[in-house]
Amino acid sequence: MNVCVVGLGKVGLPLAAAFAQQGERVTGCDINAALVDDLNGEGCPFPNEEGLAGALAEGRKAGRFLATTDTKAAVAAAEVVVIIVPLLIDEEHRPIYRALDAATEAVGDGLRPGTLVIYETSLPVGTTRGRFRPELERRSGLSAGKDFDLVYSPERVYSGRVLVDLKRYPKVVGGMTPAAGERAAAFYRQALGAEVRAVRDAETAEFSKLAETTYRDLNIAFANELALTADALGVDVTEVIAAANSQPFSHIHQPGVGVGGHCIPVYPHFLMAGEGSHRLAGAGRVINDGMAEYAIARLEGAMGPLAGRTIIVLGLAYRPDVKEAAYSSTLGLVRALESRRADVRVHDPLFSAEEIAALGLTPQGEFPAPCDAVVVQALHRQYRDMGIGAFQGCGVVLDGRNALPREEVERLGVRYLGIGR
Ligand SMILES: NC(=O)c1ccc[n+]([C@@H]2O[C@H](COP(=O)([O-])OP(=O)(O)OC[C@H]3O[C@@H](n4cnc5c(N)ncnc54)[C@H](O)[C@@H]3O)[C@@H](O)[C@H]2O)c1
Known part of the structure; x- marks a missing residue:
């Protein structure tokens, strides 16, 4: 054909x-x-x-x-x-x-x-x-x-x-x-x-795609809400979710600093623009979009005022190992840090300094580098290959994806903060 x-x-x-x-x-x-x-x-x-x-x-x-x-x-x-x-x-x-x-x-x-x-x-x-x-x-x-x-x-x-x-x-x-x-x-x-x-018909097919992606957005929103509760209770949410998911009906996703990419954070809005009841879809969007601010408020709680502190966000990409910045949570993290007048830099081995600067962000030349804090947004393979020693010179690590081994980070003498941990 x-x-x-x-x-x-x-x-x-x-x-x-x-x-x-x-x-x-x-x-x-x-x-x-x-x-x-x-x-x-x-x-x-x-x-x-x-x-x-x-x-x-x-x-x-x-x-x-x-x-x-x-x-x-x-x-x-x-x-x-x-x-x-x-x-x-x-x-x-x-x-x-x-x-x-x-x-x-x-x-x-x-x-x-x-x-x-x-x-x-x-x-x-x-x-x-x-x-x-x-x-x-x-x-x-x-x-x-x-x-x-x-x-x-x-x-x-x-x-x-x-x-x-x-x-x-x-x-x-x-x-x-x-x-x-x-x-x-x-x-x-x-x-x-x-x-x-x-x-x-075509409408059923259109709707099925929005249902599938909104389900994922809501599942992540639920994980995020559990993380907020876990922080309040002093419980580790990663253990809670792993234990809950050992029951075959439970498929809870992982919490984090936000949901990016041009699919999951976008399609619930397509759904909400149409007929019907979308209270849940709307609530999920609000929760997920609020996670970057929540995480930075916790960082501030741990470090004190962030004004003038050097903070590196690792990963401009919305998820690890893809060169794709659409609706990345990095943008929300940078906004939350800038509103506190922190000296924010963004590092991503998949993007050139020019590409990072073109989005109005300040590129960080090299990583590892000494800094007051690091925020992990997308743990690319290049970071995983560096090993935990790469975080040695950072005062605090905010692990925005709960992706790092907490004990190993703390063994370096670095303060560890997760999302709901
Ligand atoms: N990227 C993903 O992970 C993903 C996953 C599932 C579904 N999708 C769907 O795929 C769609 C496309 O995503 P993508 O990642 O391939 O986009 P993309 O931004 O990578 O590429 C879009 C391409 O379309 C071209 N284009 C724009 N206007 C055009 C026109 N008038 N005529 C011809 N070409 C034109 C652009 O030049 C570009 O090359 C999304 O909107 C989404 O619905 C994407």
């Missing part, structure tokens, strides 16, 4: 490579001309994505992968079009549709009768049918359900292991019509070799 993937980012590019690996002829579309040139050469922009460089090289060699900036022409030549351009939120938590609307316009301009169009970006419930369908129909002069098929199928992968996850997790598929859903299910069985979970 001729498959067109619109949006060659951290998820779209591995998805395109996976289709090519299964034998489809894939044209990847992106507005980033430098990325497209790089991909048509020998480039692979995500070296930490397992298996991606090899899959792309294989696809190029077999003539099954090509990149372009001309989405309209690529869509006109495709039997299946998959759209995976991001949807982020603004300061008021409202979706910013600019990129997806532009992609939809380009797809609508190239759309021909008989094409299957699938949105994979996480969306507020009803967006495929209510927002994108009319625009596709207007630009193409075609009718969805009659002249072309329209489907929603959420992306459920984890950066760093996208190619494995694409085969491992069932592909949820919901069509605007039952026939569209069946066609998309057959497409994913062939083009991914994945198990397919067909649901009643």
Whole structure:
């Protein structure tokens, strides 16, 4: 099949490579001309994505992968079009549709009768049918359900292991019509070799993705609330959670200084923007967003006033081992430290000093380095490899992920603070 993937980012590019690996002829579309040139050469922009460089090289060699900036022409030549351009939120938590609307316009301009169009970006419930369908129909002069098929199928992968996850997790598929859903299910069985979970319609599929991610946000919020209680009681929450989870019905996540990335902290807002009751989803967001301030208040309680103290935040990334800073808890930690006039620096081996400074943060050149305190936000492999001795010159370690062995830190003569420990 001729498959067109619109949006060659951290998820779209591995998805395109996976289709090519299964034998489809894939044209990847992106507005980033430098990325497209790089991909048509020998480039692979995500070296930490397992298996991606090899899959792309294989696809190029077999003539099954090509990149372009001309989405309209690529869509006109495709039997299946998959759209995976991001949807982020603004300061008021409202979706910013600019990129997806532009992609939809380009797809609508190239759309021909008989094409299957699938949105994979996480969306507020009803967006495929209510927002994108009319625009596709207007630009193409075609009718969805009659002249072309329209489907929603959420992306459920984890950066760093996208190619494995694409085969491992069932592909949820919901069509605007039952026939569209069946066609998309057959497409994913062939083009991914994945198990397919067909649901009643596009709205059910959209909702399932928001349910899955909001569940994780709430689970973490519960762990965070347990941590606050454990601090008040003088109990170690990590022991509490491990003991509770020894009962098979209990699956409590771990507490921390916040939830980052462009999925978990964002999608509950998509849910809350729609119909229904969202008291719990809202409460979870408030709890998780409050953790950075809570942690820094505890640090202040332990150290006294933080004004003028040198404090290094380890990890700009929202989680270990990915170069991804979207909605990272580091931003909340830095805000809380700056409001106390601390001298805050951010260190991350995955980002250059320029990339850290571009976010308005002060980069820390080297780590280990002497300082009054260290806040562990993302314990990258580079930090794990350094060993505990790296914390020797720090007065206090605030272990924002409860990831360090407390006794070993304390043996260095360094004060240890965890979240609920
Ligand atoms: N990254 C993850 O871990 C993850 C996990 C699960 C689901 N997702 C879903 O995948 C979506 C995409 O995420 P990502 O991490 O791949 O994003 P990304 O930011 O890495 O990449 C997005 C790409 O889209 C391109 N783009 C923007 N506007 C475009 C347009 N009009 N036409 C063509 N290309 C355009 C950008 O140039 C960029 O290359 C997310 O919104 C989310 O719904 C992501």
